[in-house]
Amino acid sequence: MRQQSGDASLLRRLNSAAILRILREHEVATLSELARAARVSRPTAEVIVEDLIAEGWAEECAEEQGDRQRGRPAKRFRFRASSGHVVGVGVGGSTLRAMVCDLGGTIVAAHHVPNYAMPAGERLDAIVELVADVAGRAGTAVADLAAVGVGTTGVVDGAGRVVKSVVLPGWTGVDLQGELGRRLPAPVLVENDMRLAVLAEHWRGTARGHSDVVYLFTGNRLGIGLLIGGRPHRGAHAASGEIGRQAGDQWQAFRHLADFAMAAEPGELRTHRQAADFALARAEEGDAGAAEAVRAFATHLGAGLLTLVNPLDPELVVIGGSLSRAGDLLVEPIREFLDDRCLYPPKVVASTLGSESITLGAIRWALNHADQTLFT
Amino acid sequence: MRQQSGDASLLRRLNSAAILRILREHEVATLSELARAARVSRPTAEVIVEDLIAEGWAEECAEEQGDRQRGRPAKRFRFRASSGHVVGVGVGGSTLRAMVCDLGGTIVAAHHVPNYAMPAGERLDAIVELVADVAGRAGTAVADLAAVGVGTTGVVDGAGRVVKSVVLPGWTGVDLQGELGRRLPAPVLVENDMRLAVLAEHWRGTARGHSDVVYLFTGNRLGIGLLIGGRPHRGAHAASGEIGRQAGDQWQAFRHLADFAMAAEPGELRTHRQAADFALARAEEGDAGAAEAVRAFATHLGAGLLTLVNPLDPELVVIGGSLSRAGDLLVEPIREFLDDRCLYPPKVVASTLGSESITLGAIRWALNHADQTLFT
DNA sequence: AGCGATTACGTAAGGCACTTGATTAAGTAG
DNA sequence: CTACTTAATCAAGTGCCTTACGTAATCGCT
Numbered sequence: 001m002r003q004q005s006g007d008a009s010l011l012r013r014l015n016s017a018a019i020l021r022i023l024r025e026h027e028v029a030t031l032s033e034l035a036r037a038a039r040v041s042r043p044t045a046e047v048i049v050e051d052l053i054a055e056g057w058a059e060e061c062a063e064e065q066g067d068r069q070r071g072r073p074a075k076r077f078r079f080r081a082s083s084g085h086v087v088g089v090g091v092g093g094s095t096l097r098a099m100v101c102d103l104g105g106t107i108v109a110a111h112h113v114p115n116y117a118m119p120a121g122e123r124l125d126a127i128v129e130l131v132a133d134v135a136g137r138a139g140t141a142v143a144d145l146a147a148v149g150v151g152t153t154g155v156v157d158g159a160g161r162v163v164k165s166v167v168l169p170g171w172t173g174v175d176l177q178g179e180l181g182r183r184l185p186a187p188v189l190v191e192n193d194m195r196l197a198v199l200a201e202h203w204r205g206t207a208r209g210h211s212d213v214v215y216l217f218t219g220n221r222l223g224i225g226l227l228i229g230g231r232p233h234r235g236a237h238a239a240s241g242e243i244g245r246q247a248g249d250q251w252q253a254f255r256h257l258a259d260f261a262m263a264a265e266p267g268e269l270r271t272h273r274q275a276a277d278f279a280l281a282r283a284e285e286g287d288a289g290a291a292e293a294v295r296a297f298a299t300h301l302g303a304g305l306l307t308l309v310n311p312l313d314p315e316l317v318v319i320g321g322s323l324s325r326a327g328d329l330l331v332e333p334i335r336e337f338l339d340d341r342c343l344y345p346p347k348v349v350a351s352t353l354g355s356e357s358i359t360l361g362a363i364r365w366a367l368n369h370a371d372q373t374l375f376t
Numbered sequence: 377m378r379q380q381s382g383d384a385s386l387l388r389r390l391n392s393a394a395i396l397r398i399l400r401e402h403e404v405a406t407l408s409e410l411a412r413a414a415r416v417s418r419p420t421a422e423v424i425v426e427d428l429i430a431e432g433w434a435e436e437c438a439e440e441q442g443d444r445q446r447g448r449p450a451k452r453f454r455f456r457a458s459s460g461h462v463v464g465v466g467v468g469g470s471t472l473r474a475m476v477c478d479l480g481g482t483i484v485a486a487h488h489v490p491n492y493a494m495p496a497g498e499r500l501d502a503i504v505e506l507v508a509d510v511a512g513r514a515g516t517a518v519a520d521l522a523a524v525g526v527g528t529t530g531v532v533d534g535a536g537r538v539v540k541s542v543v544l545p546g547w548t549g550v551d552l553q554g555e556l557g558r559r560l561p562a563p564v565l566v567e568n569d570m571r572l573a574v575l576a577e578h579w580r581g582t583a584r585g586h587s588d589v590v591y592l593f594t595g596n597r598l599g600i601g602l603l604i605g606g607r608p609h610r611g612a613h614a615a616s617g618e619i620g621r622q623a624g625d626q627w628q629a630f631r632h633l634a635d636f637a638m639a640a641e642p643g644e645l646r647t648h649r650q651a652a653d654f655a656l657a658r659a660e661e662g663d664a665g666a667a668e669a670v671r672a673f674a675t676h677l678g679a680g681l682l683t684l685v686n687p688l689d690p691e692l693v694v695i696g697g698s699l700s701r702a703g704d705l706l707v708e709p710i711r712e713f714l715d716d717r718c719l720y721p722p723k724v725v726a727s728t729l730g731s732e733s734i735t736l737g738a739i740r741w742a743l744n745h746a747d748q749t750l751f752t
Numbered sequence: 753a754g755c756g757a758t759t760a761c762g763t764a765a766g767g768c769a770c771t772t773g774a775t776t777a778a779g780t781a782g
Numbered sequence: 783c784t785a786c787t788t789a790a791t792c793a794a795g796t797g798c799c800t801t802a803c804g805t806a807a808t809c810g811c812t
């Protein structure tokens with residue numbers, strides 16, 4: 001822990017950051033409100049707000065009709081959300097997605113392009129182009145972006161290098177953060193997609209208000225993202241959540257669905273996800289065998305989750321990824337399984353963010369970085 | 377996150393805390409050194425040190441021969457470790473242990489008494505008496521203690537209540553922190569023993585310098601303590617590490633040893649720990665069957681650990697508890713198992729703290745609390 | 753319309769903590 | 783004994799915040 005010390009200017013930085021925070025949390029605020037909330041005197045709040053306006057972080061806004069109290073009308077100020085923008089990028093197995101939002105967290109543009117099998121260099125170019133594209137749609141230059149957050153499949157180390165990727169050919173070993181940082185005139189932050197997904201759930205998804213969350217991604221593969229103490233857990237080698245090589249059949253749940261699909265329509269070759277979609281669709285139509293397979297699948301997931309839930313004791317388990325659309329069909333058996341076996345069963349819910357979760361997480365990740373530089 | 381703000385006096389508090397920190401980290405320091413390290417001017421460092429001395433936190437010490445440089449000799453100051461003391465208590469299955477240490481972390485007294493089956497009220501009295509005893513041995517009054525840290529078996533909630541204990545009869549439901557706080561004229565902090573054990577390993581054990589650690593306690597039962605980001609992980613219901621009710625045979629490793637002991641000496645009734653001691657002793661003597669049983673036991677533990685290691689990606693796994701005396705006999709098979717199956721295998725080591733780990737952790741927990749109040 | 757009550761704005765004076773810079777003190781090296 | 787080095791001491795001076803007081807703008811009541 002860095003020992004804090006400093007001269008008088010530190011005080012100003014601190015108070016300035018406090019005021020800015022309060023401004024951003026409230027829609028609008030008067031000087032008196034700011035002074036009270038930040039526990040500083042009015043004159044102090046005044047000069048700080050003047051500075052913030054001069055630097056473009058805040059703006060005065062016209063008074064609204066209706067909320068007029070007694071006494072002299074107060075000037076009203078608000079955080080200038082458009083003073084900066086960030087981009088979030090999601091590098092998925094089949095799609096490159098990107099979003100732009102302002103510093104207030106409002107999404108102002110989004111776009112996506114297919115992510116077919118291509119050499120790494122070409123994909124880097126595609127990402128750069130996509131970032132420029134969405135930035136343009138938002139009326140911003142790439143150079144003016146406060147940060148670009150990127151979420152990608154694979155093991156991503158602390159420096160934003162893709163250490164290992166089985167989904168994207170040629171992606172292993174790419175120094176994604178370095179390469180994008182060289183091509184983009186803005187700070188680039190690369191993270192693993194699971195960690196960003198759970199961050200998104202915490203920000204705008206079903207995990208709002210919960211600081212200890214286990215996120216289970218279900219799609220063509222299984223993945224885990226852990227939120228611990230409100231922050232994504234990365235692990236010593238940034239490999240947290242990698243359950244792919246898990247021994248035994250701990251996480252080999254897909255076979256229940258694959259077996260069902262194979263039995264129902266023999267000869268058909270399916271990916272995990274295709275088999276899952278097939279079985280889920282049949283189950284929703286009322287097919288008893290399919291329902292049984294889905295239940296076995298979910299229970300298997302529950303068993304895997306249990307090995308984590310007991311040691312970690314999370315508040316919440318979120319089931320995300322494309323299979324989470326199945327909702328209670330998937331969630332209910334997991335809930336039952338955990339309820340039976342945990343001293344303190346966590347809540348179990350399905351994600352509602354859908355395919356946007358990783359991009360949203362990348363946005364939040366970039367916003368976190370912007371905040372850090374903003375509040376210093 | 378609380379938004380910081382404050383007037384000029386905050387600056388003094390901050391700088392004062394910084395100086396105090398530096399003083400405690402260095403054995404002795406001159407004013408110039410302090411000013412440089414804390415990044416404040418010399419006059420500032422001077423008045424702060426004067427204040428600290430007046431309040432008893434620091435003291436001037438005579439110059440040492442030998443380290444004389446050129447120029448006017450500097451006054452030398454040091455942290456006054458004896459300005460405060462804390463007590464750490466470990467409530468184990470068969471023993472109550474206590475230690476006293478000063479604010480510099482030096483143990484100055486220790487004592488322990490048996491913890492036989494007794495009513496909760498009686499045990500509370502025994503703890504209070506033990507605390508008074510060790511405090512007396514250290515030449516301190518209980519009322520002068522900066523904090524008393526207590527580690528106990530069982531599920532301990534955020535307020536220091538024993539929510540559940542299977543080891544100590546009548547211990548379930550005791551508001552340990554409240555009851556002790558009422559009986560002791562000092563701040564009392566109660567935590568789960570596993571979390572304190574891993575804290576001790578981080579402080580003075582094999583986990584020094586590692587911030588992401590999985591600690592596996594092996595004794596009469598299995599328990600887990602997680603250190604995440606350098607801090608003990610508590611979980612949403614403070615039940616982190618409770619693997620007792622784990623489903624299936626995930627953590628039922630003891631049966632390998634119990635089966636061996638039963639086969640070797642039929643009819644003998646043993647606790648888990650007795651069976652383990654028996655098998656380990658035989659294995660050390662070269663008994664092939666015993667070695668096989670121990671290996672199966674260790675491998676079973678490895679399988680349980682794997683379910684945690686892959687999602688959490690710790691730097692280190694520490695095997696603690698009484699069985700860890702077996703050393704490589706236990707650790708080596710676990711290491712092999714994890715090395716085979718992890719993308720990034722953690723280091724695996726046996727604890728060297730022995731039976732003191734929980735008490736040491738309680739000490740460190742109390743010191744953390746003392747620090748928090750010290751540096752404000 | 754005028755007046756008091758209420759609330760916010762604006763400015764001045766004072767205090768606290770830190771900094772810089774000059775001067776004095778206390779040693780060592782030659 | 784002198785030169786050099788480093789520490790202690792003292793004296794401004796600056797930045798930031800606070801309290802205090804006077805001014806401005808609006809509402810509600812008479």
